Amino acid sequence: MTDGSDTRAKASDADHYWLMEGFTDGGERVPLDERHMQGLDPSLKGIKIVDCDTHFSEPPDLFRNAPAKYKDRMPVMRTVDGFDKWFIGDRSFGLTGGNVIGNDRSKLYGRLAYPRLELGDPGSYRVKERLERMDEMGVHAHICFQNGGVTQAGSLMALGDDELALVIIQTFNDACAARQEESGNRLFSLPQLPMWDRAATMAEARRCIDLGLKGFVLPDKPERIGKPSWSNSYWDELWEMCEATGTPLNFHLNSSLNPQALTWDEFEFEQRLAVVGMMMSIANASNLGNWMVSGILDRYPKLKIGLIESGMGWIPFVVEMLEHQFDEMMPNFKKTLQKRPTEYFRDNFWCTFWYESIAPSKMLDLVGEDKVLFETDYPHPTSLYPDVQEHIVKVLGHHDYAIKKKILETNAVKLYNLPF
Incomplete structure (x- = not known):
């Protein structure tokens, strides 16, 4: 929830990471309905649900x-x-x-x-x-x-x-x-890396993998902190390490655009919040496109990339759009790439869903049942809390048990190398 139009890293980034206006009095409080907090639905017995996007607030100690x-x-x-x-x-x-x-x-x-x-x-x-x-x-x-x-x-x-x-x-x-x-x-809390120092980044990445941590959270553009683009060989050691160990890269939501600039100036906070939340999710398409055209995934074909807290319904449209753009906009560059967008998504990317009903119900064949993860976004705004089981049954209930187990458990276990 960053503020300001300047995308370069600056001293005030942390202070503006969350908008003060969103922490002030207001809004609407709805009491907990205990009916929605009764544990695993009987139809999902035997599935260890992995929630692939939650947030653990940094405690005072x-x-x-x-x-x-x-x-x-x-x-x-x-x-x-x-x-x-x-x-x-x-x-x-x-x-x-x-x-x-x-x-x-x-x-x-x-x-x-x-x-x-x-x-x-x-x-x-x-x-x-x-x-x-x-x-x-x-x-x-x-x-x-x-x-x-x-x-x-x-x-x-x-x-x-x-x-x-x-x-x-x-x-x-x-x-x-x-x-x-x-x-x-x-x-499984994901670690941070000291991206401003290449040697320190590589050493800390190795240390985190040895500690048993399960993936890295990366910014969409290292250029923001004055470092070369991800496609530069400057980062090859990191990709080699992640590919060799099966450690996934995670792009959580996205800040590649300033969604505050896309809302009408006279809107009140709640109006802006609705549009900003939508645009921040959809903007993760830029990471998908950047990685697909970069050539990195040809050099490191086993890299695993999670597009987190962005939904899944936009995936077929964006991949289809990239298929068209490969032909129309990249007559020279596409000759140097070894795969098509559909193939890159199949081999290297995963996406998450939470509030959606249409996509998990009707689009698994388009996205790929092996590429979809479940999340709740607890305890953030838009979180599924407390209606988690009710929503899962609603949107996945008509699918075979084996498909539900993949989406709710197995896909995440494979992506994050979980110990169960």
Whole structure:
């Protein structure tokens, strides 16, 4: 939910990662209906549902295990004017991230989060309560993405202390590994990489793989932080490592465009929020196209790429469009590529769905039943909470059990190399 039209990384990135307006009073709170939180539906018995897009809010004690010499310089959470924010020294690293599930289990509509972490569901930032929510929703495992802006590359670079910035990233990643162990291999939090330093990136990537972490979250364009494009050989060592270990790359939502600039100026917050959310999801098509035309997937044909929190209904249209563009717009470049867009998607990409009904019900043959993952986006706005099982049965109920198991479990197990 970034603000501003300048796409280059800058010191204020973390502070604007979530819009303050979305944390203010307003919206509508709807009480929890316990009927929707009764665990796995009987028709899905034997399926370990993997929710492939959730968010684990960075807890206040996240950096408690930082090396002793850095403890006094680590990020801390402070309450300022009624809002919980992260700080490194006197520099703001923004709000705590999206959480519309209240500590009374109600759901907040029309806003991004509660202003204080303690007002939200403790399942958003504590392991024990998170596992309880998963059991209630009938979900076995969560793939967890970051929530706040405390690991934003532009802001960390602006500290002017690469050693400190690296320790912050490493401490965050260590906490991801500890959370995975504490959860009994049910919470798989994805690590961050110090993209501003190539050598440090490669070393930390190797360390994270050795820790048993299950994938990397990458920005859509490393040019934002002054580094070469992904297609540059500068990054080949990272692709070699990920291909050799089967470690997936994840592009979560997308910020390749500024959706704030696409809404009408006179709109109020809720109107803007609806359009911004739509455009941020659809914008992940740019990652699909960039990777397909880049030639990277010919050099590293076994790379695995997840397009996360973007939906699946747009996939057939965009792949068909790229098939046309390959012929109409790339008479020279297409001769150097070894595959067509349909083949690249089949071999290298996965997508997720959550709120959709049409696509999972009617388009599996177009997208590919092996390429679809399930998500809830808990505890963010648009989350399926608490109607998880009801929605799954509604949109997948008419499919064979084997197909449901693929989409809800097996595809994710294969993509993320999960231990069950």
